[in-house]
Amino acid sequence: MSIAQESVARDDPYRISLGGRYIGLPGAVLAERGLASKRVISAYGFWIFLLSDIVMFSAFFAAYAVLSGQTAGGPSGKQLFNLTSVALETACLLLSSFACGVAIIGARAREDFMYYGGMVATALLGAAFLLLELRDFTGMIAQGAGPTRSAFLSSFFALVGCHGLHVTLGLLWLLTMMAQVFAKGYRADIMRRVLCFALFWHTLDIIWVGIFTVVYLMGMAV
Amino acid sequence: MSDTEIGLHLHDSDVAPGDERADGREIAEGILGYLIGLGLATLLTVVAFFISGTSLVWQPSIPIALIVLAIAQMGVHLVFFLHITSGPESYNNVLALMFGVLIVFLLIVGSLWIMTHLNHNMMPMERIMQMQQ
Numbered sequence: 001m002s003i004a005q006e007s008v009a010r011d012d013p014y015r016i017s018l019g020g021r022y023i024g025l026p027g028a029v030l031a032e033r034g035l036a037s038k039r040v041i042s043a044y045g046f047w048i049f050l051l052s053d054i055v056m057f058s059a060f061f062a063a064y065a066v067l068s069g070q071t072a073g074g075p076s077g078k079q080l081f082n083l084t085s086v087a088l089e090t091a092c093l094l095l096s097s098f099a100c101g102v103a104i105i106g107a108r109a110r111e112d113f114m115y116y117g118g119m120v121a122t123a124l125l126g127a128a129f130l131l132l133e134l135r136d137f138t139g140m141i142a143q144g145a146g147p148t149r150s151a152f153l154s155s156f157f158a159l160v161g162c163h164g165l166h167v168t169l170g171l172l173w174l175l176t177m178m179a180q181v182f183a184k185g186y187r188a189d190i191m192r193r194v195l196c197f198a199l200f201w202h203t204l205d206i207i208w209v210g211i212f213t214v215v216y217l218m219g220m221a222v
Numbered sequence: 223m224s225d226t227e228i229g230l231h232l233h234d235s236d237v238a239p240g241d242e243r244a245d246g247r248e249i250a251e252g253i254l255g256y257l258i259g260l261g262l263a264t265l266l267t268v269v270a271f272f273i274s275g276t277s278l279v280w281q282p283s284i285p286i287a288l289i290v291l292a293i294a295q296m297g298v299h300l301v302f303f304l305h306i307t308s309g310p311e312s313y314n315n316v317l318a319l320m321f322g323v324l325i326v327f328l329l330i331v332g333s334l335w336i337m338t339h340l341n342h343n344m345m346p347m348e349r350i351m352q353m354q355q
Contacts (some may be wrong), residue, residue, distance in 0.1 A: 040311050049316050051322035058326040062333035087271055094263055097303055101256035108252075123321075202303040206296050214290035217274035217303040221284045 039192055046196040049204045053166075057207050060159040060213060068219065072150035077219030080145055082136065086216045087134045090208065093167075096125035097205040104198045110186050119178050122201065126171050133164050156215065163211055166204050173197050259302025266295040 068077065099121035106114025137157070140146070149156035177197050180190050244252070270291040273284060300306045306315050 037333050055325050058329045062330045066337040098256055098260045105249055105252040156317050206299045207291050209295045213288050217288050218285050221274045
């Protein structure tokens with residue numbers, strides 16, 4: 001057993017950092033490969049957090065799916081939802097995901113214009129999404145269809161509102177990352193944070209796909 | 223030979239993309255990847271919005287079609303935006319994702335299954351109100 005192999009076996013008995021594909025291969029290959037980069041490991045850790053966030057959202061989805069018919073004599077989704085607004089919100093989030101991707105490539109290439117331009121576009125599209133969503137919410141509450149009206153509306157505001165809250169926090173994080181890159185440059189640790197932010201933003205888009213399908217489209221189809 | 227040089231020498235086959243500065247070719251490739259993802263996601267979204275409002279397809283099939291389209295779009299996002307691929311870097315991410323999908327499936331399907339059964343077995347609300355009087 002080589003020294004490198006021994007240290008891997010001691011510090012990382014399950015070969016977490018190496019990728020399971022290399023388990024069982026001769027020690028020489030293992031030793032030459034070395035540890036995965038810090039970037040890969042921190043992205044993995046953040047991915048675990050995102051999955052737990054997705055599990056939390058799935059509980060809200062389950063509550064909504066169970067309660068979506070319990071309108072207590074109040075308005076149903078079909079009477080309340082405005083698909084044009086939902087389509088616009090979807091377009092905003094999808095384009096902001098793309099802009100975020102462009103910003104990440106810009107950061108990797110150390111191209112200031114691409115990075116800041118992509119981040120600004122992401123922020124503007126995210127803010128447009130939030131404004132559209134707030135307009136929908138205030139319109140519903142003004143009609144007397146607030147979260148207290150029925151179990152359906154409680155679960156609706158809990159699920160969609162929780163996603164909106166995530167987008168708001170994401171926007172704050174986005175501005176922080178722009179400021180950090182501006183102040184400290186494309187340092188390795190800052191780059192890892194930018195990468196984690198991108199993962200977070202793309203995951204919000206995935207959750208929105210579930211929301212517009214389960215809440216809005218299926219609510220209108222039923 | 224400094225430590226970093228040794229590191230580079232040992233890792234030269236697998237320097238993680240993103241650890242070194244991307245060149246023009248990588249920028250083009252990266253943007254192309256995001257463009258493909260954006261195109262596919264837009265296509266799936268448009269089809270989903272179209273199907274939900276159409277009377278051209280058999281109505282009971284619409285919710286199933288919507289769910290299939292949503293799962294497909296989540297897959298597109300995972301591959302093209304989050305870069306969860308089958309590569310060795312991503313092996314642990316895929317394992318964690320599989321566990322997450324299992325939990326999400328158990329939570330949603332389990333809740334719906336149990337709650338619809340309870341709903342079926344519950345006494346109608348009017349009868350409960352009568353008994354309380």
